[in-house]
Amino acid sequence: MSSVAQRRSPALIVLSTGFVVLWLVIAAFPFLWTLWGSFKVQGDFFSRADWMNAIWGTRTIVETGASFTGAGYEGAWIQEGFWQAALNTFIVVFFTVIISLTFGTLGGFALARSGYRYAFWLLMLALVFRAMPHITLVSGYLLPFFEWNLWGHKTTGIIVLVAINQPFTLWMLHSFFLNIPKDLDESALVDGCTRFQAFRLVIIPVMWPGVVTTGLFSFLLAYNDFAVTAMLLSQDNQTMVPAIAGFLGSTFEEGNVMFAVAAVVSATAPLFVLILFFQRQIVSGLTAGAVKG
Amino acid sequence: MPHRTFFWFILPSLLAMFLFIALPIGSVLVQSLFVEHEQVLIETENCGPFGCTPSVSVDQEATQALRDANPLGRFNGFGTYTDRNHLAFVEVADGWATSDGWADFGSRLMNLPFYKALAFTLAYTFLVTPLVIILGLAIALGVNGLPKMLKGATIFVSLLPMIVTPLVGSLILFWMIDADGIIGATLQRLTGDPSLSLKASPALTWLTLFIYGVWHSAPFAFIVFYAGLQTVPAETLEAAQIDGASRWQRVRYVTIPYMAPLVVFILLIQLMDNFRVFEAIVGLSAQANASSLSILIYSDLRGDVAQFGSAAATSMMTIIGVAILLTPVLIRTWRDFNRKRA
Numbered sequence: 001m002s003s004v005a006q007r008r009s010p011a012l013i014v015l016s017t018g019f020v021v022l023w024l025v026i027a028a029f030p031f032l033w034t035l036w037g038s039f040k041v042q043g044d045f046f047s048r049a050d051w052m053n054a055i056w057g058t059r060t061i062v063e064t065g066a067s068f069t070g071a072g073y074e075g076a077w078i079q080e081g082f083w084q085a086a087l088n089t090f091i092v093v094f095f096t097v098i099i100s101l102t103f104g105t106l107g108g109f110a111l112a113r114s115g116y117r118y119a120f121w122l123l124m125l126a127l128v129f130r131a132m133p134h135i136t137l138v139s140g141y142l143l144p145f146f147e148w149n150l151w152g153h154k155t156t157g158i159i160v161l162v163a164i165n166q167p168f169t170l171w172m173l174h175s176f177f178l179n180i181p182k183d184l185d186e187s188a189l190v191d192g193c194t195r196f197q198a199f200r201l202v203i204i205p206v207m208w209p210g211v212v213t214t215g216l217f218s219f220l221l222a223y224n225d226f227a228v229t230a231m232l233l234s235q236d237n238q239t240m241v242p243a244i245a246g247f248l249g250s251t252f253e254e255g256n257v258m259f260a261v262a263a264v265v266s267a268t269a270p271l272f273v274l275i276l277f278f279q280r281q282i283v284s285g286l287t288a289g290a291v292k293g
Numbered sequence: 294m295p296h297r298t299f300f301w302f303i304l305p306s307l308l309a310m311f312l313f314i315a316l317p318i319g320s321v322l323v324q325s326l327f328v329e330h331e332q333v334l335i336e337t338e339n340c341g342p343f344g345c346t347p348s349v350s351v352d353q354e355a356t357q358a359l360r361d362a363n364p365l366g367r368f369n370g371f372g373t374y375t376d377r378n379h380l381a382f383v384e385v386a387d388g389w390a391t392s393d394g395w396a397d398f399g400s401r402l403m404n405l406p407f408y409k410a411l412a413f414t415l416a417y418t419f420l421v422t423p424l425v426i427i428l429g430l431a432i433a434l435g436v437n438g439l440p441k442m443l444k445g446a447t448i449f450v451s452l453l454p455m456i457v458t459p460l461v462g463s464l465i466l467f468w469m470i471d472a473d474g475i476i477g478a479t480l481q482r483l484t485g486d487p488s489l490s491l492k493a494s495p496a497l498t499w500l501t502l503f504i505y506g507v508w509h510s511a512p513f514a515f516i517v518f519y520a521g522l523q524t525v526p527a528e529t530l531e532a533a534q535i536d537g538a539s540r541w542q543r544v545r546y547v548t549i550p551y552m553a554p555l556v557v558f559i560l561l562i563q564l565m566d567n568f569r570v571f572e573a574i575v576g577l578s579a580q581a582n583a584s585s586l587s588i589l590i591y592s593d594l595r596g597d598v599a600q601f602g603s604a605a606a607t608s609m610m611t612i613i614g615v616a617i618l619l620t621p622v623l624i625r626t627w628r629d630f631n632r633k634r635a
Contacts, residue, residue, distance in 0.1 A: 012540070013438065020435040020447065026508065028450045030465045031457070033475065046473035054475070107306030113294045120630055122303070124623060129314045131615045133569035135587045136608035139594055140317025143324060143601050147364055163313030166306050195298045224458040226572050227587075231594060241460050245575065248464075261468065264461050275452050279445070282452065286513060287520035 031268065038265040039068040042258050072262030076247070082263050084236070085243035088154065089223065092239055095158045096222040097215050100165040104218075105211060107166070108173025109199060113182070123174065126167035134164060134227040141232065152234030160232060161222045168221065169214055175288055176210030177203075213285040216278055223271070240267045318612065324605035327366040328373055329598070330359045366602055373606040380610075381405045406589060407607070413499065414585045414614075418567040421506035426559055428507060429514020430552065434544070436515070437522045448516070455512035463576025466505050498582035505573050510566070514559050521555045522548070561622050568618060569611075586611045 036054070037045035043059035053059060057067035064071065076082045111119050141160065145151040180203065188198035223241075230242035238246070244267060247260040275282065294302075333355040338345045375382045388401040402408045436447050454462060469476045470491045481489050491497045525548055533543050571587035574580060580588060586607060593604035 016435040016438050019431065020439060023432050023435070024447060024450050027454050027512070030462075030469060031453055033469065034465050046468070046471060047478070048473050051475045051478050103306040103309060107303045110294060110299045110302035114299045116296075116299075119299070122307075124626065126310070127623075128616070128619060129310060131565040131568075131619055132314065132318070133571070133587050133611055133615070135569070135571060135590045135594075136321060136611050137314060137317045139590050139601070139604040139608045140320040140324070141313075142594060142599065143364065144320060159309070160313055163309040166310050167314075170306060195294065195302075199302075220456065224460075226458075226460045226575070227591070231591075241458055244464070245460060248578075257468075260464070264464055267461055268457055271456050271458070272453075275449060275456055279449055279452065282456070283448065283516055283520065286516045 034261060035265055038072055038258070038261045039070065040258075041069060041071065042256075045258065045261065072258035073266070075256060076259040076263040076266070080247065080259055080263075082240070082243060082266065085238055085240045086266070088233075088237055089239040089241075092154055092157055092161065092229070093219060093222045096161040096165065097218045099158070099162045100169050100218045100222075101211055101215050103162065103166060104169030104173045104214060105207065106199075107170050109177050109203060111170060111174045112177035112180075113185070123171065126170050130167040130171070134225070135231075137164065138227055138231045145232065151232065152237060154233065154237045157229060157233050157237070157239075160228055161225060164225075164228065165218050165221055169218055172214045172217065172285065172288060173210060176207070176214070179210075180206060209281075212278075213281045213288070216274070216281055217285055219274070220271075321605045321608045321612070324365065324601050325373060325609045326368060326370060326602075328369040328602040329366045329600065330356065330363070331367075332356045333359060369602065373602050374610070377405065378603060379407045379606050381407065406584070407610075410584045410586050410589045413583045414568060414570060414587075416499070417502065417506060417570050417585065418564060418618075420503055421510065421567050422560065422563045424503075424507045425510040425514050425563055426556060428511045429559070430518050432511065432515040433518035433522055434548075436519060448519075451512045451515055453512075454508050455510065459509060459572035460576045462509055463505055463573040466501070466508075467577045470501060492578070492582075495582040498577070498579045501577060502570075502573055502579060502583055505577065506567065506570065509573070510563060513562070517555050517559055518552060521552050525551045564618055565615070568615060586614070 033054075040054055040057050040060045041063050043063070044053045044057055047053040047059070060069055061067050063069075077086075111123060137160075142151070145156065150156050184206070185198040185202050188202045189195070193201065225239075226241050226245070229239045230245060233239065233242065240263070244260060244263050247263055248257075333352040334349050335352040335355070336347055336349050338347050374380055377384055384405055385402070388398055392398040392401055403412060432451065436444060436451075439447060468474050470480075471477050472481065472490055477489075477491060480491070481487055491501050529547055530543055533547050538546065569587050570585045571591065574583060574585060574588050575591075580592065584592075589607045590604045590611070593600045593607065
């Protein structure tokens with residue numbers, strides 16, 4: 001890559017590196033700040049006197065005797081029962097991803113292998129569905145769900161999230177299956193397999209990279225969702241994101257905003273780990289749709 | 294693939310989408326034509342020593358019975374669409390007739406909830422989207438020039454704002470811009486105005502939301518552009534340089550044309566996502582100064598008595614908005630598809 005065209009003047013290198021460093025600070029600082037501040041007391045994290053207090057933990061030392069405190073986490077996880085929300089999130093997200101991928105691989109495979117016009121129209125329809133704001137769909141669900149007593153259950157939430165996930169999952173897996181050569185399953189058909197056998201014996205063994213990448217995005221969609229989980233799940237079944245929103249309503253008066261800060265950090269941690277391990281898949285997933293047009 | 298096999302393969306997925314995306318749209322349409330029942334009033338006479346006085350009270354039992362018997366409410370046609378909380382035909386016509394000048398008419402329009410929300414949604418969509426594309430391209434060009442060993446870590450950090458839950462991301466920003474938070478306090482010190490609050494004025498709230506939107510979405514554009522940059526052939530760049538093109542000219546006439554299809558892709562995704570701006574407003578508690586179409590629906594459903602009819606009418610108009618937004622893309626894709634077949 002050290003061709004002449006790549007060589008650059010020192011001034012430009014300084015400028016562009018400076019810009020990237022600035023961006024990295026803007027991208028990372030809010031998270032580092034909140035992570036650090038979550039181990040302080042409210043008087044430090046929201047310091048009227050001097051924001052440097054949040055770094056040294058001046059009030060924290062006065063109030064708790066140490067410069068770090070886990071009071072926010074204790075309050076959120078134990079006192080306010082955030083563990084229940086975390087457990088609910090795990091259940092909802094796990095089943096949403098599994099079911100989404102099962103439906104999506106079957107559908108995506110069919111769309112990739114069918115040359116008919118209706119396959120194209122289905123993809124376009126999926127694109128339109130993908131664009132629907134989730135809250136408009138929720139306003140369609142609420143009344144019927146109330147009437148049929150479906151409201152509030154985890155199962156309802158899971159099914160709705162699976163459905164909302166489908167357009168995206170279909171598109172993504174469809175483009176992955178287009179990359180798997182047709183000859184592979186056609187030769188299996190010649191050898192006497194049925195379509196489903198060809199899918200099971202020939203396609204499934206080679207599809208995992210695509211499925212893992214799509215799974216990551218299904219996970220993110222379900223994990224990050226607020227509109228559906230906040231409106232369709234009852235208090236007991238609430239997942240982490242609406243639970244955090246609920247903290248805000250209840251904790252501002254009590255001066256326990258630190259519970260919400262701790263909860264926010266707790267909910268971000270899994271995402272952090274996720275990027276750490278799956279960065280390559282996330283990047284390839286983001287670009288999969290784009291590079292192929 | 295034969296039709297029959299295709300059908301069985303796609304059935305689960307299609308069924309899920311039909312039941313929980315297509316039917317709800319139908320349900321929204323039906324709901325939008327109805328409004329809640331009026332309360333049943335009964336007239337009773339209170340008789341005391343000085344004669345009888347008639348009084349009107351709400352018959353709770355009868356009202357409840359009516360609601361239970363007909364949960365949709367009573368038929369209202371397109372009445373909900375044209376009332377004050379939606380398209381507000383009467384108020385707009387009145388404003389048009391009596392206002393002096395565009396500014397006055399505009400400010401009257403902004404007092405109507407639907408137009409206020411629409412204005413913010415459109416402003417957000419059409420400001421944040423281009424900014425995201427420009428910033429994303431700039432970051433991608435910058436990162437592309439970094440030494441190889443630093444790229445991985447840079448991409449990791451850059452992904453954070455996008456991957457993190459929107460509500461959580463906006464809450465983090467909300468705490469930082471608090472008057473006692475780090476950004477809010479620093480701004481007060483810098484401007485020397487101890488009453489400066491980013492949360493109080495509509496203009497500053499809008500600005501905060503736009504900044505959040507760009508911060509949240511720029512990584513997406515960055516990653517897509519960065520991947521695209523790897524496909525720009527070095528030979529073309531070298532040829533341009535031999536022909537005497539400056540660095541800027543090479544970016545302008547070689548790199549950017551290679552990025553054009555990616556811009557279309559990012560544009561499509563960003564328009565869809567920015568049009569439904571929602572969590573950021575909840576996270577920043579900005580409902581008072583900035584509301585979006587999604588927020589209108591949310592607050593209708595969240596009220597003490599859920600107003601299904603009103604929420605459904607707004608939903609319907611949001612869906613129409615999405616359709617208008619998507620039409621150019623759909624037409625383009627349809628043309629491409631036909632060209633490929635031909």
